[in-house]
Amino acid sequence: MRKPTRLLPVLLLIVMLLLGTSSALLAAAASGAAAVPEHITLTWEGDPATTQTITWRTGAAVIGGQVQYAEAAHSRLFPQRAINVAAGITGLHTNTGELGIHSVMLTGLKPGTRYIYRVGGPDGWSQNSYFTTAPATSRPFKFLVFGDSQSINYNVWGTTARNAYQANPDAVFFTNAGDLVDVGQDYAQWDKWFAAAKGLAAAIPAMPIAGNHESYTPERVFSMPVLFTAQFKLPPNGPAGLKGQVYSFDYGDVHFVMLDSQEGEQRQYVPDMLARQKEWLERDLQATRKKWKIAFIHRPLYNNKPGEGDPAIRKVFGPVFDNYQVDVVFTAHDHAYARTYPLYNGVKADGPVHGTVYVATGRSGTKTYKNLLAKEWHEFFHDPAAEPNYITVEVSESLLRLKAFTQSGALIDVWELKKTLTNPV
Ligand SMILES: [Fe+2]
Known part of the structure; x- marks a missing residue:
């Protein structure tokens, strides 16, 4: 026997059509x-x-x-x-x-x-x-970091996001370090990304950056990451032409700077995008009085594969991170989880407070590489081929503690950075 509830949607539609009040619904359904x-x-x-x-x-x-x-x-x-x-x-x-x-x-x-x-x-x-909302005065807090979530099956990204938040319900925001989706101008992929992230993005703020894949169209030409910037409303304090995708913000004792490494994809739209960001970054870091400085950029300055990677990114941003004593730079793109020694001018620094640690964030989706490689600058290296991973970062006035976990919650790495002196600026 047919259940009467099955008739409800049809009846509702007929009623709405008769009343002529469903234009918005119909237009939405058509799109x-x-x-x-x-x-x-x-x-x-x-x-x-x-x-x-x-x-x-x-x-x-x-x-x-x-x-x-x-x-x-x-x-x-x-x-x-x-x-x-x-x-x-x-x-x-x-x-x-x-x-x-x-x-x-x-x-x-x-x-x-x-x-x-x-x-x-x-x-x-x-x-x-x-x-x-954040407390009025600085208190210890925790945030989540996800590496590339671009996927064949976005349910894998969804499982990483869900497991990370369930294990860390005290996280106050999350960030993705770029390549959230495989084809950034294909909205069908964003539908899948958001369906998988449901329950996370509506519960704690997302503060992501774009990767090179956010600039790809289904026709495989380059674009500005317009679907990324349309959905993620981020601080409009970046350089001209890059607002909403390059930005900085403060939470607690931390100043965060969020950069864009996609010169190859975006130079036809913003020809001097690296120089423009460098100038902005110097002014931004000079102005902050926050104790901790953390940066995010998609392409790594110190890569995790054979070859040099992208030397232009290191040449432009490395000296700025050195000069302003940025504590940690999170990168992505290689789908490796790796952590460098504290580096200054490309070599191991005397102590953590004198160098910058570069953390490759791994992968939160399905995509893996077969040619990942530990390099001379790595203090820790992990190939997440077997399982995706995520990172938690706890920050207090005097301690930054980073932990990397597999998707299923096994600990991969723990690293701490202590700070007792006020950061000279
Ligand atoms: Fe990438």
Whole structure:
């Protein structure tokens, strides 16, 4: 006997058609995107203690998007007593259809406070979720780092992300060091990436950088990483022409600088992109008074394969990291997990405080390489061919502790850096 519930969707559609109120839903369905919010992503464009940016996507015809939020302590009255904030909407042309990207930066939030929120509008609401603002004063915190998640099967990336967050529910944000997807201008891959990251990106902010694959189109030509920058709303404090993909931000005692190594892919759009970033990076690092300085760049300065890798990246950024005593630089691209000795001017430094440690982040998706190789600059090297991996970083005023884990949670590496002196700048 047919269950009556199976008739419900058909009946609903007929009713909506008759009422003429379903134009947004139909347009969204035609583009392959739903009217209800998807790809819900937390990021920070502003101060993590008092702001929270929330972004999501729908079909192109969905308007009137808004965020409803309240302090989690008052969640019993949510959403009846919620604060409503209207979202900005930007149309996004993709190879799978026309989409709407909705985004809100909540401001004036209380530091160190948990909030409940949902996003949507007349066409449908997301489930309730939560975010927590950074404390007003520096306290120890932890964040997650993922290497290349580009995959044949994005469920593998999803398992890495889920396992990492389940094992570290106290992580305050996560970052991907580039090559999130294999073909960055193929929106079908972002659908899979976000489906796999569901539960992570809506729970803690994503602060990623793009890799070379974010600049690839399905036709295998080069592009600016427009689908990356459309979805991830990041601090707009980078150099001209690279805003939203090169940026810096502070959390606790750490100053983070997020760079873009894709000169080969993007030079036709931003011809002097490395020089422009170098000038910006020097000014940015000179201005910070934070105790710890951590950088992210996709292509490694010290590679993990035969050959030289990309000497231009080392030549441009290496002296800046040396001069401003950047503590750790996370890289990706090679899909190896590796950690260098503290390096200054390309050679092993006397002690950790006098050099920069370069950490290759490994792989969080399916792609592996057969030619990974320990080099003379490596203090630790691990080929994650057998299993993907992730990294946790704990930072307090005097200690940075990095741990690398396999996807299933086995410890690969532990490394600590102690700091007792105020960083000279
Ligand atoms: Fe790459």
